[in-house]
Each structure stands twice: as C-alpha cells, then as structure tokens.
Amino acid sequence: MRLSGPCSRASSLSLRATAVRRSSPTHLVVPRRNLAVEVSTLDGELRPRIVTDSVPGPKGREASAAIGRFQDPRAHVLVCDYTKSKGNYLVDVDGNTYLDLYAQIASIPIGYNHPRLLELAKSDLYGTLAMNRPSLGVFPPAEWKELVEDAFLSVAPTGMDQVFTAMCGSCANETAFKAAFMSYPARQAGAKASELSFSPEELSSCMRNQSPGSPDMSILSFTSAFHGRLFGSLSATRSKPIHKVGIPAFDWPAVEWPEVKYPFDQYQKENQAAEAKTLEEVERVIKANKHTKPVAAVIIEPIASEGGDHHASANFFRGLRDLTLKEGVAFIVDEVQTGVGPTGTFWASDKWELDTPPDFLTFSKKMQAAGFFHNTDTRPPQAYRNFNTWMGDPIRALQAAEQIRVINDPDNSLVHKASTVGDRLYTELDFMSGGGGKGKGKILNLRGKGQGTFIAWDMPSPEKRDAFLIKMRQNGVNMAGCGDAAVRLRPMLVFEHKHAEIMLETAQQVLAEI
Amino acid sequence: MRLSGPCSRASSLSLRATAVRRSSPTHLVVPRRNLAVEVSTLDGELRPRIVTDSVPGPKGREASAAIGRFQDPRAHVLVCDYTKSKGNYLVDVDGNTYLDLYAQIASIPIGYNHPRLLELAKSDLYGTLAMNRPSLGVFPPAEWKELVEDAFLSVAPTGMDQVFTAMCGSCANETAFKAAFMSYPARQAGAKASELSFSPEELSSCMRNQSPGSPDMSILSFTSAFHGRLFGSLSATRSKPIHKVGIPAFDWPAVEWPEVKYPFDQYQKENQAAEAKTLEEVERVIKANKHTKPVAAVIIEPIASEGGDHHASANFFRGLRDLTLKEGVAFIVDEVQTGVGPTGTFWASDKWELDTPPDFLTFSKKMQAAGFFHNTDTRPPQAYRNFNTWMGDPIRALQAAEQIRVINDPDNSLVHKASTVGDRLYTELDFMSGGGGKGKGKILNLRGKGQGTFIAWDMPSPEKRDAFLIKMRQNGVNMAGCGDAAVRLRPMLVFEHKHAEIMLETAQQVLAEI
CATH class of the missing domain: 3.40.640.10 (Type I PLP-dependent aspartate aminotransferase-like (Major domain))
Known part of the structure; x- marks a missing residue:
C-alpha cells in the first residue's frame, strides 16, 4: 500500500528547477510575475515511505548520539537529509520520507528546497x-x-x-x-x-x-x-x-x-x-x-x-x-x-x-x-x-x-490555498470526530474552523496524544503536539488537498490502533 | 597626497578570487591546507579615498533619509556598497573608500568579500x-x-x-x-x-x-x-x-x-x-x-x-x-x-x-x-x-x-599577525602620546599592550573624541569610540603594518587639527 510504495521519480523537481527562468543575480528587483513553480509538482512524486524497522532508524540514532557528545540530543526527533527533502516531504538520514505537517516548528513557508529560493542563494547579492x-x-x-x-x-x-x-x-x-x-x-x-x-x-x-x-x-x-x-x-x-x-x-x-x-x-x-x-x-x-x-x-x-x-x-x-x-x-x-x-x-x-x-x-x-x-x-x-x-x-x-x-504570485495564491485546503481538512476532521471515521472519542475539541490549516484538536490524554504522534511518524507523517494533550497541524503553505488526504488516511489507520 | 590618490587596480582581488582553487561544493570537508589567499593583497591597491565634499556624501544622505521613512536612521554613519568593499576597506554609496578599523562593530574577522567566503556562499550545501x-x-x-x-x-x-x-x-x-x-x-x-x-x-x-x-x-x-x-x-x-x-x-x-x-x-x-x-x-x-x-x-x-x-x-x-x-x-x-x-x-x-x-x-x-x-x-x-x-x-x-x-592556516596565522601588528601599533601610539608625535595631551591612558590590536586610549573630552573620529572619517579612516571619551581600535585580523601606518599618519594629521 501507499505507505511503503517506492519513491519514484524524485528527480523531477531538480529538472524543473533548472528550467525555471533565471533572474539577473546581481539585481535586487526581479520580475514580479511568472515566478510560479507549479506548486502541485513541488514535491514531485514523493510519498511517505518508511524503509527502516523503527523510526528513527539506525543511522539516525547513531547520528543523534554523535551530536549528543557535545550538545543535548534529548529533543531530537529525526536527523535529516535536507538535500533530499522536497516540498512537503522531509527525508531523514536513513532514507525515510515523511509528509511534514510540523515544518521545523512551523517555520518553513513554501516547502523544502523551493527552486526559487535555491536560485536566490546562488545570487551574487x-x-x-x-x-x-x-x-x-x-x-x-x-x-x-x-x-x-x-x-x-x-x-x-x-x-x-x-x-x-x-x-x-x-x-x-x-x-x-x-x-x-x-x-x-x-x-x-x-x-x-x-x-x-x-x-x-x-x-x-x-x-x-x-x-x-x-x-x-x-x-x-x-x-x-x-x-x-x-x-x-x-x-x-x-x-x-x-x-x-x-x-x-x-x-x-x-x-x-x-x-x-x-x-x-x-x-x-x-x-x-x-x-x-x-x-x-x-x-x-x-x-x-x-x-x-x-x-x-x-x-x-x-x-x-x-x-x-x-x-x-x-x-x-x-x-x-x-x-x-x-x-x-x-x-x-x-x-x-x-x-x-x-x-x-x-x-x-x-x-x-x-x-x-x-x-x-x-x-x-x-x-x-x-x-x-x-x-x-x-x-x-x-x-x-x-x-x-x-x-x-x-x-x-x-x-x-x-x-x-x-x-503572492497569482498563479500560486498560497494564502488562499491555505484557506481552501484548511476548510476541507477541517470538514473531514469534523466528520471523523463525529463518528464518520475512527476519530470518535479520540478527536476532541476540534478547533481552527475558518483559520486555514491552523487546526488542532485534543486527544483523551497526553499519553494517547504522544502515542498517536509516534505512530503517525512511524507511518510516514510528521506531526506535533501542543498544550497538554493537543495535536496541532502546522503544514506549509504548499500543502494541498492530496497531502491532506494522505494525512487523513494515515490518521484513520493510526486512530484505530490506539 | 595619499588620502586623495586614485583608487587603481581595485579589480585585482576579483581576478585572484577566480584563481583560487575551488573545493567540492557538495562536501563539507575541504582540505585544511593551501587555503591561503595572500593576506597582504586582499584589498589589492585600495587606499583611503574621499571623493565627496562631505562625509557622508549626497548619495549617502539621500539613501539614509529614504531608509528613515520606515526605520530610525539616527545611528547611521554611512550607507555602504558592500559589493565594492574589499579586505580592510569599506566603500560607501558615494564611492568614498575608508580604511575600516571598526569592522561592523568588531564583527568582521577576515576582511570584506574574502574570496574563500564568497566561494562558500555559492556552494550547494x-x-x-x-x-x-x-x-x-x-x-x-x-x-x-x-x-x-x-x-x-x-x-x-x-x-x-x-x-x-x-x-x-x-x-x-x-x-x-x-x-x-x-x-x-x-x-x-x-x-x-x-x-x-x-x-x-x-x-x-x-x-x-x-x-x-x-x-x-x-x-x-x-x-x-x-x-x-x-x-x-x-x-x-x-x-x-x-x-x-x-x-x-x-x-x-x-x-x-x-x-x-x-x-x-x-x-x-x-x-x-x-x-x-x-x-x-x-x-x-x-x-x-x-x-x-x-x-x-x-x-x-x-x-x-x-x-x-x-x-x-x-x-x-x-x-x-x-x-x-x-x-x-x-x-x-x-x-x-x-x-x-x-x-x-x-x-x-x-x-x-x-x-x-x-x-x-x-x-x-x-x-x-x-x-x-x-x-x-x-x-x-x-x-x-x-x-x-x-x-x-x-x-x-x-x-x-x-x-x-x-x-588558522599556517600561511596566514592571523591571530599571531594581530599580535605582532598590535605590538608595533601600540609602540607607535605610545611614542605619539609621549610627545613623539602630535598625541601629547590628546592620547591619554593608552591601553591594550600585549593585547594584539585591541587598543584604546582616552581623549581630553567626549567632544574632542567625537571631533577626532569625525575628522578621521573625513580623511578616509573609519573608527569608533567607547566609554565616555575613549577611542577604540577594532580592526579585522587581516589588518597589517601597512594599514597601521595609514591610520597613524592620518591620526597625526588630525590630532594636529583638533
């Protein structure tokens, strides 16, 4: 099934990136139009894919322990390969691929390795x-x-x-x-x-x-x-x-x-x-x-x-x-x-x-x-x-x-996208919490209606919440909690309906298990 | 005389930069030897050179006022052209060139536009x-x-x-x-x-x-x-x-x-x-x-x-x-x-x-x-x-x-250089303060002996100190104060005897005027 499917055609992004028109690297003012890299193909054909028996895998545990010799490693979740991460997908050093709804504590706006940003980094200015x-x-x-x-x-x-x-x-x-x-x-x-x-x-x-x-x-x-x-x-x-x-x-x-x-x-x-x-x-x-x-x-x-x-x-x-x-x-x-x-x-x-x-x-x-x-x-x-x-x-x-x-490019309209993707996601979660899925009694106090993808809910206990997050990650979806027993969604602005569907399907499966 | 001389062969650095051996951009570990860009040629033939009647010049004043519409500009000293700045020399938007002994409040270590750093910025990692x-x-x-x-x-x-x-x-x-x-x-x-x-x-x-x-x-x-x-x-x-x-x-x-x-x-x-x-x-x-x-x-x-x-x-x-x-x-x-x-x-x-x-x-x-x-x-x-x-x-x-x-490259040994350049600079300033120059009664409480280029002295009053710093800048040497009436030297680690001589000669001239 999907969660263990092959990670095919991951290179499509880099091909696209090369094709993006280059702005003059020595000038600040770049054209305001036609900047769009089609968002729906940003992460190419990446999908959640866990290839190790445990998460983090052996390489991740080893890398974390190595860092732990000179810095506190107790908050580490994953040691990551940012070169391979793309769009909504975070890749770890073991080669596991996660749909990322945490996005570096809500701080990545337009996806990993966005070609426009990589191009900017190479500019002389x-x-x-x-x-x-x-x-x-x-x-x-x-x-x-x-x-x-x-x-x-x-x-x-x-x-x-x-x-x-x-x-x-x-x-x-x-x-x-x-x-x-x-x-x-x-x-x-x-x-x-x-x-x-x-x-x-x-x-x-x-x-x-x-x-x-x-x-x-x-x-x-x-x-x-x-x-x-x-x-x-x-x-x-x-x-x-x-x-x-x-x-x-x-x-x-x-x-x-x-x-x-x-x-x-x-x-x-x-x-x-x-x-x-x-x-x-x-x-x-x-x-x-x-x-x-x-x-x-x-x-x-x-x-x-x-x-x-x-x-x-x-x-x-x-x-x-x-x-x-x-x-x-x-x-x-x-x-x-x-x-x-x-x-x-x-x-x-x-x-x-x-x-x-x-x-x-x-x-x-x-x-x-x-x-x-x-x-x-x-x-x-x-x-x-x-x-x-x-x-x-x-x-x-x-x-x-x-x-x-x-x-803000009209071809992307990413703020509007967060609104429409969030509305549909909220509706689905509301349905699940009301018994239309496996969420009944587990998705509590759903909140964030009309607030884009900035959605959260409570779970019955901190332990259940933590178990949910760990199992989601083991199934290739990286998410986080907040407060005592809440799950918070903090995807990037390039998060689309198709990504929401993956998250929801995985959550259905995990909720049934906990 | 030197302070208004032409700024010839400023492009020698960029030629050198191109010639520097490139390390593999996708690998962290670069060879630890043969990294030196000969420090004495870092800023090529740049020299202090003031081309406007006042400092800052008209473009600088205009640029500062433009920034002032949305940010407090009162602490601005110069609006700078960092593309043209090199080694120990800071260039402003009017084309004035300053020997820089302040170095962005003591925060630039190895000179402006060091070719090794510009190369690093272009690496994929x-x-x-x-x-x-x-x-x-x-x-x-x-x-x-x-x-x-x-x-x-x-x-x-x-x-x-x-x-x-x-x-x-x-x-x-x-x-x-x-x-x-x-x-x-x-x-x-x-x-x-x-x-x-x-x-x-x-x-x-x-x-x-x-x-x-x-x-x-x-x-x-x-x-x-x-x-x-x-x-x-x-x-x-x-x-x-x-x-x-x-x-x-x-x-x-x-x-x-x-x-x-x-x-x-x-x-x-x-x-x-x-x-x-x-x-x-x-x-x-x-x-x-x-x-x-x-x-x-x-x-x-x-x-x-x-x-x-x-x-x-x-x-x-x-x-x-x-x-x-x-x-x-x-x-x-x-x-x-x-x-x-x-x-x-x-x-x-x-x-x-x-x-x-x-x-x-x-x-x-x-x-x-x-x-x-x-x-x-x-x-x-x-x-x-x-x-x-x-x-x-x-x-x-x-x-x-x-x-x-x-x-730390043995061909540079920049910490040792700061020590030797500083020792000689201190000796010269000590000589000036004792009557061997124009510093008597104006260079007071000289301090920093044996502390590299981290040297300072007091001037007779805050007003005299401020006048000294302004006149130094008008003559192409950017320096700063600290405390009530002190002048502090904070050059970069690529500051050499020849730069110290320019500063000392300019200071002699300015001290005679205040």
Missing part, C-alpha cells in the same frame, strides 16, 4: 550580504531600502508603516517590549515622545537597575501564552512549567485566556460571556496596577499556539484593542507562529478588521526574518535606545522578499 | 542549509556533527567540550544565564543536576512568575560592563544610561571594575591593590546575598569593551575564577567582542591560563555564529529547558568553520 554582514543600524547596505520594502512593507498590516528588524522571535517580542516601555510615558501624557526627557535621577538610578531609571513597569499576557524564552519574553510566556521553572522572572501579571468551548460557533453565548469576563479582568488589572507597577503593554497571540491552540473571537480582539486604547497601554500582537498565511489571511489578525491597528505586530518563523511592525509614534525618542550590533539580517530579508513573491 | 533552516534541537541536519566540530570544537577553550548555539550575542549571554540558573541548585548541593527534581509548588508558582518556581536569583556583573540589550543581558549591562534608561531591570548586583591606572605595568602595585579590593567586594556581595537573592553566576568581559576598554590583569581573572569555585557560583566569560583573535590569542581569556576553565564562555560577532562553550555538568538536567525554534543557524556555523580555516 545574497553571497555579498551573507559574507559581509552589516551593522544595519549604523552601516546599512545600499540595497536596504528596497529590501525592506520588498520583504516587509509589501506585507505590512493595514495602517502600519514602520518595521524594526531583529534576529529571532524572542528578540522580536523583547525589542517590541522595549519600544512599548519607551513610549509609555508619552502615551500616558498624551505628549510627543520627543518632548519628554530624563531627569538626572533617572539617568543615575538606571545604572543601578533601580527605579525611577529602571521603572517598575510590566507587560500583561494571558495564561497558556508563548512569547519566547529569553528573560523578558519568558516572563510573558505562560505555556508550560518546563519552559519557566528555575529561571528568575519579572513579576508581571497574567489574565486567564477566555475559557471558550468548541466547536466555537456552537457555544456563541457561552464564549461571548467568557470573553467579556476576560476583558473585564484585563481592565481591572491595568487599573489596579496603574500607580504601582503600570502595565505598559498587553501582548497576545491571535491563537495561543504552543500553549494548546486556544482561540477567541475577532470581537474579543477588537474589544482588547479598544480597551488598550482607552487605558493608554500598547497593544502587541504576537504573530510569530500565526503569521505569513497559514490561517488563510497573511496575518491572522487581518480577520479582526481593527479600526486602529495594533501598536506592534511581531513576526519571525515563516518570515525567516524577525522583527515587528509599528508606527512612528513608537519610534524611541532618542537614538541608540533600541539598538544592537546586527539589527536583523539582510539575507533573511532577501529570503522573506522572495518567499512573499512566491506566496 | 550552503544554499541547502540557508533555504531549509532546520530546528537544530529537533531535526538537526546530517552535517551538524561535522559542522559543530569544524566551527566550534576546533577552537574550544582548553577544558571545554560542549557548545550551545544561539542567534546573537545577547541570546548567547542570556542562554548562558539560564544554564547557570538551572545548574545552580546542583552546584550548591554538590550533587548531579539529574538527581534534583522539582516540587509541585515550584512547578505551579513558576507559572505565576513567583518564587520558588521563579527563584529570586541574580547575575553579578561589573560597572561599565556590556553584555547585551535584551531584558536579562541588559540587567547585567552597566555601560551607559542611554542603553538602560526607561527599561525595567532585574535587581541584580554590580561591583566596581577594578580602578586601575595606565600604563598598566607602570602601576603594578596600585593595580594589584585595586584588583584585590574588587575581589573582596565580589566575595562580600556573593556571601551577603546567599540566603536572600543568591548570585548564580558572575559574568565578566576580558576587556570591558563598550564601556570604555577597561583592563585587568590575568591574576585578577584567576582570582575571580578561584572565588567563584569556592562559592559555588558559575563563572561566565563574555568573549562576544574579544573573541576570535584580535587580542593576539584566539580567546582573550587564553592568556589567563586558568587551572579550571570557566563554566561558560560566550561568543558572537567575529564568529558570525553565536552561543557558548561549557561542559556537561551545566547541561540542563531536563530536556527542552534551554531551547528555542532554531537553536542557532547552520549557515553561520558553516561560515565560522571556513573563517577558522583561513585564520
């Missing part, structure tokens, strides 16, 4: 910017303006026209926190930031990490949130004890994520009440702390991903935006995991149709470049305050720009 | 790892073991055999802090970390950012230290108010950097006393906080760079290592700026000849890859505790490996 990494804040390259326009401004959320670039998702959130703290005094005073200056006491006390120079302010986040793992971002993260235990944290407040029920639209009244309760609590915490430990910003994910794929309505997020405006508190939307199309809109927060954009929208993962969008009112009043050596990485901006061209 | 960025902690590539060996273990400090990879200098220090906090309980108990487990109270309280799960522990740093700008690293940074003001910080202790005098070896007795006083204070602070807010680690730079290039003796650092061992506190050496050769040894701390290696040695900048060295005793007792999506970047490891091959 890519090589120059890779091997002469500039300090972008001090000595930016001539190409930076056009690069930022192509990579970031071309997909800026409505009403946002500034972008701060950084190195990773945690860095993106922490530099947004810094910008929120820096702009808080002006926001509260209704003044321009540049009109405020520092007292001698502020300038001297900050050198001792003491108030007022190091102000006792906070970031408000939500239970189950994941915003990163460095000291500021980890203080806002509330996903799992293993992420936090033993590490000092700022005494910042958290409010319960709305206790909604699924299917979301079948519990409208209850969910509205739960969301209203959360908004009230946010307002209460902001007001209670205003004169002791002011909340400078509220940060939230559109879908609390790592913490278990918890949802809330667009109405809730609009309420949160209104509340933060009323209280003079910055609103930070963390789109590190939801951004770049998987929910069926480029940014998940596009669906909220906010009247006033967020103060900050952070990104990383699928963008491959990290940072945040904002507006000039949150540009720090003084230079060098939100600053570091590299201020991002121009080659990751080059990559983001090329990815965006591929995603 | 580089392209594959660039465009399929793996989650290294979960799905490492087949090549990772060899890459880590080549890029990191080949230059591991004596007695250290583990490496944790990260994205930037701040991330490197913060993940080292996390590892220090995680290993502190075992270190204090004299137990193996794996023998300790968490109480239910710890697991629940950490989710509220409260003790005991989020323990009230600290990192001890020194005044004038710079360890980064994210929330944990910024709490240990004590360089300048503009870096810290307005941002919440952990209430962590700082101890005065030893108040040494320069020339360092002329004040042996006074400097020993100053260092002894600092060591006593470190011991006092560790003991005083032990039962309230324990110091989990002491972090220090071998030379406090951003804060003003403050030095201390090898004896002081050996004393600090002994003290941290005695108190069961981790010792973190921050080599983000000093590492990779500029001080005349690969790691500046190599000169200390410690009996017991540091617990953590952090790196970034010139390595181009970031992270820290450590040993298995500081591997977190549980998986997923010091973890993130990318866990570093394999293409920066590829780059580090190639750089190290070039640096």
Whole structure:
C-alpha cells in the first residue's frame, strides 16, 4: 500500500528547477510575475515511505548520539537529509520520507528546497550580504531600502508603516517590549515622545537597575501564552512549567485566556460571556496596577499556539484593542507562529478588521526574518535606545522578499490555498470526530474552523496524544503536539488537498490502533 | 597626497578570487591546507579615498533619509556598497573608500568579500542549509556533527567540550544565564543536576512568575560592563544610561571594575591593590546575598569593551575564577567582542591560563555564529529547558568553520599577525602620546599592550573624541569610540603594518587639527 510504495521519480523537481527562468543575480528587483513553480509538482512524486524497522532508524540514532557528545540530543526527533527533502516531504538520514505537517516548528513557508529560493542563494547579492554582514543600524547596505520594502512593507498590516528588524522571535517580542516601555510615558501624557526627557535621577538610578531609571513597569499576557524564552519574553510566556521553572522572572501579571468551548460557533453565548469576563479582568488589572507597577503593554497571540491552540473571537480582539486604547497601554500582537498565511489571511489578525491597528505586530518563523511592525509614534525618542550590533539580517530579508513573491504570485495564491485546503481538512476532521471515521472519542475539541490549516484538536490524554504522534511518524507523517494533550497541524503553505488526504488516511489507520 | 590618490587596480582581488582553487561544493570537508589567499593583497591597491565634499556624501544622505521613512536612521554613519568593499576597506554609496578599523562593530574577522567566503556562499550545501533552516534541537541536519566540530570544537577553550548555539550575542549571554540558573541548585548541593527534581509548588508558582518556581536569583556583573540589550543581558549591562534608561531591570548586583591606572605595568602595585579590593567586594556581595537573592553566576568581559576598554590583569581573572569555585557560583566569560583573535590569542581569556576553565564562555560577532562553550555538568538536567525554534543557524556555523580555516592556516596565522601588528601599533601610539608625535595631551591612558590590536586610549573630552573620529572619517579612516571619551581600535585580523601606518599618519594629521 501507499505507505511503503517506492519513491519514484524524485528527480523531477531538480529538472524543473533548472528550467525555471533565471533572474539577473546581481539585481535586487526581479520580475514580479511568472515566478510560479507549479506548486502541485513541488514535491514531485514523493510519498511517505518508511524503509527502516523503527523510526528513527539506525543511522539516525547513531547520528543523534554523535551530536549528543557535545550538545543535548534529548529533543531530537529525526536527523535529516535536507538535500533530499522536497516540498512537503522531509527525508531523514536513513532514507525515510515523511509528509511534514510540523515544518521545523512551523517555520518553513513554501516547502523544502523551493527552486526559487535555491536560485536566490546562488545570487551574487545574497553571497555579498551573507559574507559581509552589516551593522544595519549604523552601516546599512545600499540595497536596504528596497529590501525592506520588498520583504516587509509589501506585507505590512493595514495602517502600519514602520518595521524594526531583529534576529529571532524572542528578540522580536523583547525589542517590541522595549519600544512599548519607551513610549509609555508619552502615551500616558498624551505628549510627543520627543518632548519628554530624563531627569538626572533617572539617568543615575538606571545604572543601578533601580527605579525611577529602571521603572517598575510590566507587560500583561494571558495564561497558556508563548512569547519566547529569553528573560523578558519568558516572563510573558505562560505555556508550560518546563519552559519557566528555575529561571528568575519579572513579576508581571497574567489574565486567564477566555475559557471558550468548541466547536466555537456552537457555544456563541457561552464564549461571548467568557470573553467579556476576560476583558473585564484585563481592565481591572491595568487599573489596579496603574500607580504601582503600570502595565505598559498587553501582548497576545491571535491563537495561543504552543500553549494548546486556544482561540477567541475577532470581537474579543477588537474589544482588547479598544480597551488598550482607552487605558493608554500598547497593544502587541504576537504573530510569530500565526503569521505569513497559514490561517488563510497573511496575518491572522487581518480577520479582526481593527479600526486602529495594533501598536506592534511581531513576526519571525515563516518570515525567516524577525522583527515587528509599528508606527512612528513608537519610534524611541532618542537614538541608540533600541539598538544592537546586527539589527536583523539582510539575507533573511532577501529570503522573506522572495518567499512573499512566491506566496503572492497569482498563479500560486498560497494564502488562499491555505484557506481552501484548511476548510476541507477541517470538514473531514469534523466528520471523523463525529463518528464518520475512527476519530470518535479520540478527536476532541476540534478547533481552527475558518483559520486555514491552523487546526488542532485534543486527544483523551497526553499519553494517547504522544502515542498517536509516534505512530503517525512511524507511518510516514510528521506531526506535533501542543498544550497538554493537543495535536496541532502546522503544514506549509504548499500543502494541498492530496497531502491532506494522505494525512487523513494515515490518521484513520493510526486512530484505530490506539 | 595619499588620502586623495586614485583608487587603481581595485579589480585585482576579483581576478585572484577566480584563481583560487575551488573545493567540492557538495562536501563539507575541504582540505585544511593551501587555503591561503595572500593576506597582504586582499584589498589589492585600495587606499583611503574621499571623493565627496562631505562625509557622508549626497548619495549617502539621500539613501539614509529614504531608509528613515520606515526605520530610525539616527545611528547611521554611512550607507555602504558592500559589493565594492574589499579586505580592510569599506566603500560607501558615494564611492568614498575608508580604511575600516571598526569592522561592523568588531564583527568582521577576515576582511570584506574574502574570496574563500564568497566561494562558500555559492556552494550547494550552503544554499541547502540557508533555504531549509532546520530546528537544530529537533531535526538537526546530517552535517551538524561535522559542522559543530569544524566551527566550534576546533577552537574550544582548553577544558571545554560542549557548545550551545544561539542567534546573537545577547541570546548567547542570556542562554548562558539560564544554564547557570538551572545548574545552580546542583552546584550548591554538590550533587548531579539529574538527581534534583522539582516540587509541585515550584512547578505551579513558576507559572505565576513567583518564587520558588521563579527563584529570586541574580547575575553579578561589573560597572561599565556590556553584555547585551535584551531584558536579562541588559540587567547585567552597566555601560551607559542611554542603553538602560526607561527599561525595567532585574535587581541584580554590580561591583566596581577594578580602578586601575595606565600604563598598566607602570602601576603594578596600585593595580594589584585595586584588583584585590574588587575581589573582596565580589566575595562580600556573593556571601551577603546567599540566603536572600543568591548570585548564580558572575559574568565578566576580558576587556570591558563598550564601556570604555577597561583592563585587568590575568591574576585578577584567576582570582575571580578561584572565588567563584569556592562559592559555588558559575563563572561566565563574555568573549562576544574579544573573541576570535584580535587580542593576539584566539580567546582573550587564553592568556589567563586558568587551572579550571570557566563554566561558560560566550561568543558572537567575529564568529558570525553565536552561543557558548561549557561542559556537561551545566547541561540542563531536563530536556527542552534551554531551547528555542532554531537553536542557532547552520549557515553561520558553516561560515565560522571556513573563517577558522583561513585564520588558522599556517600561511596566514592571523591571530599571531594581530599580535605582532598590535605590538608595533601600540609602540607607535605610545611614542605619539609621549610627545613623539602630535598625541601629547590628546592620547591619554593608552591601553591594550600585549593585547594584539585591541587598543584604546582616552581623549581630553567626549567632544574632542567625537571631533577626532569625525575628522578621521573625513580623511578616509573609519573608527569608533567607547566609554565616555575613549577611542577604540577594532580592526579585522587581516589588518597589517601597512594599514597601521595609514591610520597613524592620518591620526597625526588630525590630532594636529583638533
């Protein structure tokens, strides 16, 4: 049967790649049209194919142990052959081929070894910017303006026209926190930031990490949130004890994520009440702390991903935006995991149709470049305050720009594809969970309707969930969990109906076994 | 005269580059010998050459303003043409050519557009790892073991055999802090970390950012230290108010950097006393906080760079290592700026000849890859505790490996070169500061003897220092300051006597004018 079928004609992609028209490698501006590499043939005829008795196989176990001599190998799942991986398929060092619905923790947007990206890597400009990494804040390259326009401004959320670039998702959130703290005094005073200056006491006390120079302010986040793992971002993260235990944290407040029920639209009244309760609590915490430990910003994910794929309505997020405006508190939307199309809109927060954009929208993962969008009112009043050596990485901006061209090319329309593929996938899973397959009693709290392929469900226990994931992998489908007992789908934007069918068929088989 | 001479035969490098033997692009292991591109011809016949009336010129000002529409441009110094930059020479968009002694805030090791690196960028493996960025902690590539060996273990400090990879200098220090906090309980108990487990109270309280799960522990740093700008690293940074003001910080202790005098070896007795006083204070602070807010680690730079290039003796650092061992506190050496050769040894701390290696040695900048060295005793007792999506970047490891091959090639011996070039440069500057040139009364507190090209001096005032740097740039030499009124030299490892002569001659001229 399919799962053990031969891996034929795997070379079709490389032939296609050679045939793709080459853009001039020394120019940034490449034609915006006719960029499509037909998505349905991206992974050629690859299929899930497990050739070893166990997963990982002997070569994978050996490679992992070898790495383990100098780095912690306990989180290893597979040691991979990225040269052989293609499109939706990940190949390991034993030659096993997996349909990949995890995509490097949701960070590969347009498939492995996309020919457009491999071509970009060979361009002279890519090589120059890779091997002469500039300090972008001090000595930016001539190409930076056009690069930022192509990579970031071309997909800026409505009403946002500034972008701060950084190195990773945690860095993106922490530099947004810094910008929120820096702009808080002006926001509260209704003044321009540049009109405020520092007292001698502020300038001297900050050198001792003491108030007022190091102000006792906070970031408000939500239970189950994941915003990163460095000291500021980890203080806002509330996903799992293993992420936090033993590490000092700022005494910042958290409010319960709305206790909604699924299917979301079948519990409208209850969910509205739960969301209203959360908004009230946010307002209460902001007001209670205003004169002791002011909340400078509220940060939230559109879908609390790592913490278990918890949802809330667009109405809730609009309420949160209104509340933060009323209280003079910055609103930070963390789109590190939801951004770049998987929910069926480029940014998940596009669906909220906010009247006033967020103060900050952070990104990383699928963008491959990290940072945040904002507006000039949150540009720090003084230079060098939100600053570091590299201020991002121009080659990751080059990559983001090329990815965006591929995603938005009308011949691909990959964001729309995520929407239609996700809708059908959700319907199938809903059918299975209701007894139309082997999912009854095993696929619980299905969620992500209307959110593209950003779909999740609970299983009856963490053990059952883990067993499900392991067996899926043994059958050639790589997936991951989140929260306590949830399965999350995080395929790439090149994931199609045919791939969804393989996943569903394999899941039927595995669900029957556990 | 030279500073306005023609820029002839700039193309000699590209001819050489083509002639360099190509290694097989699909194999990681390249021959370790005969890699040298003769360093003295790296930048061909380039010379400082200013062709515009002002620096930056009109194109540079326009380019900066264009970037300024979407990013803060106030820290811009030059908008650069990295395609034309070569070796020690940085070229801006107006066609001005600068001898570069700043090197992207001390982060370019072997010169702009080194042909070996440009060749690496075109290899298939580089392209594959660039465009399929793996989650290294979960799905490492087949090549990772060899890459880590080549890029990191080949230059591991004596007695250290583990490496944790990260994205930037701040991330490197913060993940080292996390590892220090995680290993502190075992270190204090004299137990193996794996023998300790968490109480239910710890697991629940950490989710509220409260003790005991989020323990009230600290990192001890020194005044004038710079360890980064994210929330944990910024709490240990004590360089300048503009870096810290307005941002919440952990209430962590700082101890005065030893108040040494320069020339360092002329004040042996006074400097020993100053260092002894600092060591006593470190011991006092560790003991005083032990039962309230324990110091989990002491972090220090071998030379406090951003804060003003403050030095201390090898004896002081050996004393600090002994003290941290005695108190069961981790010792973190921050080599983000000093590492990779500029001080005349690969790691500046190599000169200390410690009996017991540091617990953590952090790196970034010139390595181009970031992270820290450590040993298995500081591997977190549980998986997923010091973890993130990318866990570093394999293409920066590829780059580090190639750089190290070039640096250590016996035909180059670039670390030794930094030592000999630096010794002569120091002697010349010492002569100038003593009245043998125009430096008397202007080159003060010269420091960095025996520290390669890692040299600095004070000027009579911040204004004089700034005027000096601006005039140097107007005359084609790009340099930078640190601390309040210091000039710091941070040339690349391919900086030679002939480049030092250009800098010295230009400095003579500029010093006479200010």
